[in-house]
Amino acid sequence: MNIRRVVAEHNKDRKREFEETTIPYMNSLYNAALRMARERAEAEGIVQDTYLLAYKNFNKFQRGTNCKAWLFKILRNVFINRYRKNIKSPDTVQYEEVENYYLYNQLTSHQDSSYIDFLKEPGRLEEFIGEDVNSALQGLPDEFKEVVILSDIEGFTYEEISHIIGSPIGTVKSRLNRARRFLQKKLWDYAVKKGLVKR
Amino acid sequence: MKEGKFLIKDLILLPKKMYYMFFKRHAMITCEEAAQRLYEYLDGELSPADYDKIKLHLELCRNCCQRFEFEEILHTIIRDKTKSDKLPPSLKDKILKELEVKE
Incomplete structure (x- = not known):
């Protein structure tokens, strides 16, 4: 040979x-x-x-x-x-802080008590927000979007995400928390815009 | 106490202070602390000890329990609804061909 x-x-x-x-x-x-x-x-x-x-x-x-x-x-x-853009660190960028349990709080505190049914019937909640999940995700800032994609869609662990984005696990945690609350606010805004709920 | 053996009657004889320490270690976390760890809980990222603390809190706190249940359902919906697009078949061929050239 x-x-x-x-x-x-x-x-x-x-x-x-x-x-x-x-x-x-x-x-x-x-x-x-x-x-x-x-x-x-x-x-x-x-x-x-x-x-x-x-x-x-x-x-x-x-x-x-x-x-x-x-x-x-x-x-x-x-x-x-x-x-040629950096995925900015959201820790250095000001984003509106969204409270814990945002969507739950919106649904339960709403004057129209029929929204409380969403809490009992997963099928109705799915109908209510299901179609908007992708647009809402699309509308997130890149630095939030990427952690949601890696965690929820690709199923990476926090440790793996930390390796991929080159940030400590604590950062991954807090970024995911904020990203998901942000996503809930977007979902609620979509529902309002579509007239599914009254403000 | 004999070495290596632990009997229930020994436990009964423990001083009060030690019971207190035991319960403090497993003590209730606050609702705020539970909320902070919500996503770690849903993502299965908690250590067994922390998981137990949350579980205990949820068993005893109806408010948090309802919220966690709601979040769990929402989490599942989000994961189900972000289904993937199909890979364009031409892309795989294109990439395989490019690797050929690179050789």
Whole structure:
């Protein structure tokens, strides 16, 4: 066997291993990219760049460690570089603080007592807000949106999220808390706008 | 007390102060503290000891219990409703081809 063939064989193996390890996460990566970038063409570009970068750095990936989190970390960097924008730290940006149990409080304190039924019937609550969940999520600031995507959609643990976004776990916790309360306010605002509830 | 053995009758003989310490360790948390840990609870991120504290609080506090139940339902709805879009089939082919070129 000449050396060229050995190298070719090695490359083939490496490529096969890369594909087997990373392709299963393509759908998740695409969805996260689509939610962050909003446009299909943009999302496709981000995922493409992510895979090229991941392939280039595949030797740095430690086998047996969390590949999905590794890919999401790359995706995040691609996203940030592409738009030359930093996902600002919400701790330095002023956002309206939303109280705990916002939606619950709105529903229970409302004059029309029929809203209390939402608390007893999950089906009605789902009808009430279900269709707006995606638009509400879309409307969140990037730094809130990303933690909700990572936690609620992708099911990453706080520790994994902390690794992906490069912030301490305490930050992940408080950001998720604020993001979810913010999301509840958005859901309530949608309901009001659609005339489902009266202010 | 014999080494390594712990009998109920020993427990009965414990001084009052030690009972107090036991209950203080497992003591009620406030409603505010429970609210702060709501999402850690729902995300399954609490340590067993903290989880028990929240559970105990919820068993004893009707207000918090109702709110937690509501939040749990809402949390499930949000997770169910953010279903994923389908991956465009052309994208996978495109990426695989690009990797080919990179070799």
